[in-house]
Amino acid sequence: MKEADLKSLIHRIGAGEKNAIEALYRHMEQPLYRFINIKLNDPFLSADILQDVFLDVWKGAAAFEGRSAVKTWMFSIAYRKVIDVFRKNARLTISDDLPEQVDDAPSAVAHIAAAEDAAHLRICLDGLKPDHRDAIELAFYEDMGYREIAEITAVPEGTIKTRIFHAKKLLLHCLQGRMNAKVAL
Amino acid sequence: MSEQVDRQHILELLPFWVNGTLSPEERGMVEAAMEQDPTLRQEAEMLALIRATVKEQPEMQSPGELGLARLRRVIEEDPQQVLDGRSRARRYILSFSSGLAAALALLAVLGNFRASEDVYELASSSDDAANIVVMFRPDVTQASMSSLLQMHDLVIVDGPSAIGLYRLSPLDPDTDLALLAGVLRSETEIFETVDLP
Structure with missing residues (x-):
């Protein structure tokens, strides 16, 4: 519509x-x-x-x-x-904050591309804290622009861009952890 | 330093390039940057994979037609002064005098009794006696639910409550409720519980 x-x-x-x-x-x-x-x-x-x-x-x-x-x-x-x-x-939110030294290099992209299925990524998505998850959901499920998401969540546009940027890094970090664990098994 | 800032700016715009919501000017800027820097293209591919995964998540079973029936009923009741759902539900607790004992007993039987402040009771119509309180099985489909209600000329007059109870009312006021409740109880694939107030 x-x-x-x-x-x-x-x-x-x-x-x-x-x-x-x-x-x-x-x-x-x-x-x-x-x-x-x-x-x-x-x-x-x-x-x-x-x-x-x-x-x-x-x-x-x-x-x-x-x-x-x-x-x-x-x-x-x-x-x-x-x-x-x-x-x-007064619900508690689980922090998904991580150190900033997440590998952002192409090898990380290879990790995600090599995933046998999206199951790991889904698990990692579920682990994001609400602010990051909201931004990802609105951007990638609802296909909203950063201006719209900023309006919905009542934060500056720059905050939304940063949240998605960090959410992506956290997802990579999570995926790498899961892939490494799989290799170690 | 300036290049780093510019790259960071492009990285922050990439998710919105992937979902197609950038302005033409922003889109042109991102695409020009990707031509210069192949790692940005890889970033975009990764974001596209994340987007595809988010979109592939299974659909949630939403209230659907039952929620619409509930909304329609509230709006019909008083179009000028609609109450919000939860306030309305709490008001029903007070007005549910004739059926309260039975409902509480039912709640206790179901093992879902909660502290008084949290009780979300079903609505009370002006004629509680003309209602049947049911709980649908969690795996029942909306189609089978609708079909059964239509077969017996039943309408949902309230629900779901916090524990998933619905109040059904027959369109024909002369319906023998006890008999009807017995028939509904035999529909074990549809209903988990069927009770008269």
């Missing part, structure tokens, strides 16, 4: 058209739920948050000025709600 179509739906939702919110739900439910549940890892709570996001859209559509893309607006609502959950529950 093109941005113009999404904006038209939002306009109709603002006018109280229930079939428009249903159409928007059908289009956006899957990616939003995925984004929420990756962070919360709680299907029921994620379903609640998803419901809240659509209710916010229902209530706030009339005031939507179209300064952001609809998708960006909805993801930012979801992001704020998830952060609220983290704050209320």
